[in-house]
Amino acid sequence: MLTCKEVLESLSDYLDADMKEDLIGEMKRHFGSCEDCRAEFDTLTMTIKLYKHEHSAPVVMPVGCHDRLVKVLELEKLRSKGGPPPKMV
């Protein structure tokens, strides 16, 4: 029988399904009899859902970001080939 301490330490592994079958069964049994640990698990699960939901849209690079990166790399090429020292961009 798992203690609350052991369950709390294993919440993320359980949530990520990174756990042996028999231990999963023990976790489920513990949640069935311990509402505090069940609430710990439910709120942790929802925290991750909320965070993923907020960050589900792909990030778009700002306009000009690619061009500025290319410029920085071109200046580095010049510098590495002994060209004039580049100005900081």
Next chain:
Amino acid sequence: MPAVTDEELVRKSKEDDERAFGELVSRYESKVYSLALRMLRNPEDAEDVLQDTFLRAYRGIKSFQGASTFSTWIYRITANSALMRLRKKQLPTVSIENADEREAPVNIADWTPGPAEQLLNKELQHEMDEAIEALPPEFRQVFVLRDVEEMSNAEVADILDLSVAAVKSRLHRARIKVRNRLAGYFSDNAKPKHRAMGAH
């Protein structure tokens, strides 16, 4: 025609093929920027990290041994560059190894009923952003790579040069810290039911 592999582009880049390196930049710039922005939460800082990352990659490509994939290597440079910036900005925090250890559950309010999108309003988003910003940099790295970029524990361990056990430990503690912040928000702003008190 099959796409040229990263390995092939790396090999050509080592031979000073500028177009090959340019192709690697095209393939990874968005991913690098995205990771940097999610770690730093500031577009200017993210762009600085993007430039720093590819400058380091350009300078280091000839010594890249290929022990890991190019993607792991470029993410490692990104994560380290972002970490340096975070450390400069953040005030000293408590030791990350012994934070938030608890023996037993507290009587935590259950605010979970209902779908995530119904809970997520501007105020909560702000609360969550602040919770992420308050994470120690080493926690934030792991949290973003695992829960946002959805990499595996093994990939994150490889990128951050940590053991899988250390990744799992940091991830769990980061999640708990963010959850506790949200729990505080809900206890102040919502009407949760307390399971342990027996909701009727």
